[in-house]
Amino acid sequence: xxxxxxxxxxxxxxxxxxxxxxxxxxxxxxxxxxxxxxxxxxxxxxxxxxxxxxxxxxxxxxxxxxxxxxxxxxxxxxxxxxxxxxxxxxxxxxxxxxxxxxxxxxxxxxxxxxxxxxxxxxxxxxxxxxxxxxxxxxxxxxxxxxxxxxxxxxxxxxxxxxxxxxxxxxxxxxxxxxxxxxxxxxxxxxxxxxxxxxxxxxxxxxxxxxxxxxxxx
Amino acid sequence: xxxxxxxxxxxxxxxxxxxxxxxxxxxxxxxxxxxxxxxxxxxxxxxxxxxxxxxxxxxxxxxxxxxxxxxxxxxxxxxxxxxxxxxxxxxxxxxxxxxxxxxxxxxxxxxxxxxxxxxxxxxxxxxxxxxxxxxxxxxxxxxxxxxxxxxxxxxxxxxxxxxxxxxxxxxxxxxxxxxxxxxxxxxxxxxxxxxxxxxxxxxxxxxxxxxxxxxxxxxxxxxxxxxxxxxxxxxxxxxxxxxxxxxxxxxxxxxxxxxxxxxxxxxxxxxxxxxxxxxxxxxxxxxxxxxxxxxxxxxxxxxxxxxxxxxxxxxxxxxxxxxxxxxxxxxxxxxxxxxxxx
Numbered sequence: 001x002x003x004x005x006x007x008x009x010x011x012x013x014x015x016x017x018x019x020x021x022x023x024x025x026x027x028x029x030x031x032x033x034x035x036x037x038x039x040x041x042x043x044x045x046x047x048x049x050x051x052x053x054x055x056x057x058x059x060x061x062x063x064x065x066x067x068x069x070x071x072x073x074x075x076x077x078x079x080x081x082x083x084x085x086x087x088x089x090x091x092x093x094x095x096x097x098x099x100x101x102x103x104x105x106x107x108x109x110x111x112x113x114x115x116x117x118x119x120x121x122x123x124x125x126x127x128x129x130x131x132x133x134x135x136x137x138x139x140x141x142x143x144x145x146x147x148x149x150x151x152x153x154x155x156x157x158x159x160x161x162x163x164x165x166x167x168x169x170x171x172x173x174x175x176x177x178x179x180x181x182x183x184x185x186x187x188x189x190x191x192x193x194x195x196x197x198x199x200x201x202x203x204x205x206x207x208x209x210x211x212x213x214x215x216x217x
Numbered sequence: 218x219x220x221x222x223x224x225x226x227x228x229x230x231x232x233x234x235x236x237x238x239x240x241x242x243x244x245x246x247x248x249x250x251x252x253x254x255x256x257x258x259x260x261x262x263x264x265x266x267x268x269x270x271x272x273x274x275x276x277x278x279x280x281x282x283x284x285x286x287x288x289x290x291x292x293x294x295x296x297x298x299x300x301x302x303x304x305x306x307x308x309x310x311x312x313x314x315x316x317x318x319x320x321x322x323x324x325x326x327x328x329x330x331x332x333x334x335x336x337x338x339x340x341x342x343x344x345x346x347x348x349x350x351x352x353x354x355x356x357x358x359x360x361x362x363x364x365x366x367x368x369x370x371x372x373x374x375x376x377x378x379x380x381x382x383x384x385x386x387x388x389x390x391x392x393x394x395x396x397x398x399x400x401x402x403x404x405x406x407x408x409x410x411x412x413x414x415x416x417x418x419x420x421x422x423x424x425x426x427x428x429x430x431x432x433x434x435x436x437x438x439x440x441x442x443x444x445x446x447x448x449x450x451x452x453x454x455x456x457x458x459x460x461x462x463x464x465x466x467x468x469x470x471x472x473x474x475x476x477x478x479x480x481x482x483x484x485x486x487x488x489x490x491x492x493x494x495x496x497x498x499x500x501x502x503x504x505x506x507x508x509x510x511x512x513x514x515x516x517x518x519x520x521x522x523x524x525x526x527x528x529x530x531x532x533x534x535x536x537x538x539x540x541x542x543x544x545x546x547x548x549x550x551x552x553x554x555x556x557x558x559x
Contacts, residue, residue: 122318
């Protein structure tokens with residue numbers, strides 16, 4: 001363990017957590033409404049609109065089909081415009097959100113499809129407005145599925161943050177690439193991998209616990 | 218269904234030549250359906266699956282819109298109502314469902330108060346009304362439970378309480394007992410009957426079981442492939458079904474009579490009300506010397522009215538006189554020798 005600088009590893013861990021937290025919040029803020037709109041404009045739904053659905057669906061598919069490493073590089077000019085730099089934690093967040101939000105939106109759409117149509121019909125039969133149906137019945141009924149979707153997205157974001165190290169984002173992935181890979185410091189590689197494994201494990205456990213708490217099936 | 222003259226009867230629901238086609242050029246789900254439901258009635262619609270029952274009941278609260286004709290509910294043409302008007306109508310028309318359609322993430326109390334919160338009622342009113350509704354359906358001690366912790370019958374009680382929250386005039390029951398066992402079905406039907414009696418609620422229920430119609434309905438419409446093939450008072454449709462479809466449903470409820478290879482004159486006697494309990498058969502047999510063999514029969518109740526229906530083969534003695542005496546005693550006699558197979 002001769003190559004390990006624990007202070008640097010500590011800082012890298014904090015950077016990873018900052019990237020994860022920042023991009024997760026923005027992913028939910030952008031991805032949740034996107035997923036809801038994808039669902040509501042879908043066939044047979046209350047705001048059925050083939051054009052809007054087709055355009056949004058195409059956008060989501062394009063972003064999802066670009067490998068994340070490529071997205072990181074392609075987005076550099078846009079990232080500079082958005083946050084002033086393409087480096088560090090701040091520079092990593094736009095591509096992370098661009099990669100994760102469409103993914104999360106699809107998972108949201110799937111979770112909403114799982115909601116019993118009868119419950120939606122019953123809400124309308126009680127005199128609910130569309131907004132009330134979405135906010136009062138659809139989203140609350142989908143809550144366990146939405147939390148599970150957020151968990152899967154957070155875990156995916158951990159691996160994305162590691163890849164972001166390629167373009168100088170900092171964090172555990174950066175450390176693994178610069179020291180573990182390029183300088184053959186296997187001990188650094190092992191420590192960063194173990195830390196990310198722990199992070200994923202903790203995220204999954206938290207997610208599962210919350211799903212259990214909010215599920216009353 | 219006799220009502221005092223002071224109590225004005227009027228149609229709460231009227232279908233005027235209503236048609237509904239889902240896809241252009243497709244087979245219509247409903248064709249030219251005309252019906253009227255009076256205030257305080259329990260109106261049943263019976264039909265096989267795919268006959269158009271679900272469409273019919275959903276036209277009443279505007280969950281479906283007709284492609285032809287007009288549906289008038291509580292004085293409003295449903296199709297002509299705006300968004301707000303339709304929401305107001307839906308607060309006057311409660312609905313319960315085969316699969317209950319409760320919000321799984323909300324407690325019993327939250328489910329029941331949901332329509333009140335949708336209507337923006339004050340918190341104090343919501344609390345008081347919810348407690349009252351819980352009491353009414355006998356679920357007070359389950360207020361904090363989630364639907365998944367309840368039995369089917371309890372879930373439907375929650376559905377009923379929820380449907381009553383906004384004090385509707387009309388209750389729509391969409392196969393409300395089809396997912397329940399016989400005992401629970403009986404309890405739920407008793408509850409629905411009670412609501413009709415005590416609150417004067419007008420009820421429309423759709424079902425594929427004649428037994429449900431027999432227990433709670435005043436009138437019934439028989440639906441076959443999107444058309445009303447028969448409509449009338451339950452006693453008439455049940456005891457003397459005119460359409461093949463109605464006969465099939467009645468037979469399902471009562472079993473079939475086989476008269477193959479039996480000698481004598483085949484007749485069907487129908488007793489209603491008090492006549493059901495009189496020893497008419499024995500009296501007539503002694504007086505006219507006729508012998509009878511009973512081929513089939515049923516003695517039951519239509520809501521509160523007892524009735525009996527017997528299929529007999531009459532032999533020997535004076536058969537014509539016997540039939541006349543049956544008629545004198547208030548028994549309806551149908552001759553089955555004409556080839557009607559019972």
